[in-house]
Amino acid sequence: MSKEELISKLKSKFSECIVKVDTPGNDILVEVKPECLVEVAKYVFNEENMYYATSSGADERGLTGKFSVYHIFSADKRCWFVLKTSVPASRPKVPSITGVVPGANWAEREAMDMFGIQFEGHPEPTRLVLPDDWPEGLHPLRKDFEHNYRPPSKTPEKEYLSVGGVFVGGVEYSTALPLGPYHPALHEPEYFELLVKGEEVIDVRYRGFHVHRGIEKIGESRLTYNQVPFIAERICGICGFVHSSSYCMAIEKALGIDVPERAKYIRTIVLEIERIHSHLLWIGVACHLLGFETGFMHSWRIREHVMDLAELLTGSRKTYGINIPGGVRRDIIENQIEKAKKVMDLIESEFKILKDKLLVPEVISRLKGVGYLPKEDARKIAVLGPTMRGSGIARDVRKDQPYFAYPELDFEIAVYDDGDNLARTLVRVDEVLESIKIVKQALNNLPKGPIRADFEPKPMKLGVGAVEAPRGEVVHMVITGRSSKLFRWRVRAPTYNNIPALKIMLKGVALADAPITIASIDPCFSCTDRCIVLRDLDRGTYIRTSLIEMRRYVVRVLG
């Protein structure tokens, strides 16, 4: 069914609900009345079989006097489908779609924290992003909230740890074991509380967002279109390029910019190099968690070639900084292509040896059958990337919503049906080899021409950009504002959708398998939190800060 058929079908089916239909940047934007929201969401999720991506609030009081909620679905192989509803600012109550689309749980809670929009019928309307000591009634992403305002903080009186007892829902447990916020298995601060009985995990509680940076707020209040890619790339230290690419794609779609072919190919090459490095990093970390240090060291040794290649092509080992709306800032020259091909051959042969050494019966026995995630749950929670493909869902934005040079390149997507840690590992191993194939093809077919297109800023345009990151698809939704600024910028990293699946995956696993199961989604907490923590060396304390404050701090310290 094509896009037009979908629109006409929706129009006839929900004629009384639909307020407006628009097609910004080839996607569908349908505005419905709040009372019909759940019904339409149910239809597109169940009948049209769309995959849930994310939701976002928006403070449109300055324009229409209303708060809006955007639910983004992927109508695979067609376009993005954005479901919008607006409610008056005096009574910001929207029906919750979590009952129909369980994956919307977190995104709705985030909108609740950030905009003060209430979701009626939400199963657990508790705080997600805001810290426990944040004052009631303050919502940071509202337009009347100053980006540099810091409310006074106080220590929350909350007891997390307890030994023995009955957990919510009547689950009996013997020990509540804290995993985090600082734990050798997690390389970033995040808090899991495992309720264990002997060696078996019974249930898990999660609290994240310890270090929220407020990047969306900075993007909306301080920066212009062209500056945002650089802060977007700093959302994550491992898969930063996917964020800047995805942001640029959203802007390009919103403003209708025609990106030159050569820029598309360069982005594709760098994206795949990033995927290879990220997967090799993950394989190393997985080996480390299984106590197999030799595998860790060798995986990272191969990764080192990839980092050198990235430096050759972009000038940086990580955080390449070459993306800008309309194209890229740095070209690839002829002799670099030859060198890059040689490195790719080297990586391929070395990785194949590593693969044979790693996938031995001892390792497989630790991974097989552990951390099971059924296909139905995977779709309901809307998990992404290797976590999704390990549960037998053959989705990949590179194929389903083709972008950049991917439609012209030949590659396979790796899918395994078992839904366990082994399946997720095998997906990543296969993806490394596919990525090597993609990079080689793109290098061979690199078209000639300019690398950047000019454009004119236009206000109030919506764009959805999505890039397949190593951990799953990254979705950026952009609404442009006046004077080259953003009105709303929503970032959704894949880990955001994947963490809720851990509750299912961790149930019943042995405690020894808990770290590798958590790692099997390749969690990237900095993406999820979009945050940073700074250590104040003078006072020895840790402070939560924004990037802009950090810059001021650095300037102050370094003079």
Place this chain on the structure above:
Amino acid sequence: MTTVYVTLTIIGSILGLILAPLVDGIERKLRAKVQNRIGPPITQTWLDIVKLLRKESLIPRTAQDLFFIAPPLTLAMSAATLPLLCYGAPNVLGFYGDIIVILYLIAGSSILLYLGATASGNPYAAIGFSRRFSLLIACELLIALAVVAVALKTGSLSLTEIVMKSELAPSTILAGLSLLITSYVESSRLPFELAVAKPEIMGGILIEYSGRLLAFAELSHLLHRFVLVLLGVDITLAPALKYLIELGVTGVIASFILVITSTVIVLVIFGVIEALCGRTRLDYALQFTSKLIVLPIISIVLASIGV
């Protein structure tokens, strides 16, 4: 002759104390080579211990007295086994049943350390304890069975006498080998490093130990490894040692060198094996030990029919 025996035993005991951390340093260096790293100098383990000895020990609020009594006592018990061992020369300190005392001291020292760790009140230490204890019971059974096989064959429970009375027999060699394999499992090397398992339980039994207490715990753990392997080497090589000892002074010195170098070599081989393994799970580890039990049982059967 007795002077030579006494001197060698004293030298052996002191050497054991020095070598145990040094061999760990060699293992670390070799592991680094396998892992494509440069690695620390071989004295690193000693440097670590010396540094830890100078550092303050933090004692958690929830800890009971046993928490800080256990590590020094554990070290004392491990060190006490050193003069009782047979370093190639007959041990004049040896007495009837000294092998049982050695085994008691080895097992007792580790159990004491685990109890001390649980006294910290940390849930990770409790999990480390429960893992380690399950494995320990399985291993102690294996060690005891191997010793029974040797005792049956030689008719003695004194280590020196076992060496002096042994002959080239399949049962003794099998018992010695099973002792060596068990010592690998017992001394919590990968894949059986379950009680510490940093990525899983953040160091488990050692989680709350720091400074001096950690140094004591580490040193006693290394001595523990050394002693167990030396015991296995003694029994496996017993006929060769007996032959050398009967040759006179040069023979005794040769047998001393043989015991020490074989122990070091076995430890280093263990260290390299460790580099090639990942961590297993407790259930797999217990399955492995239950299969391993076949070795000492065959050895007992062989010994009882006099082979």
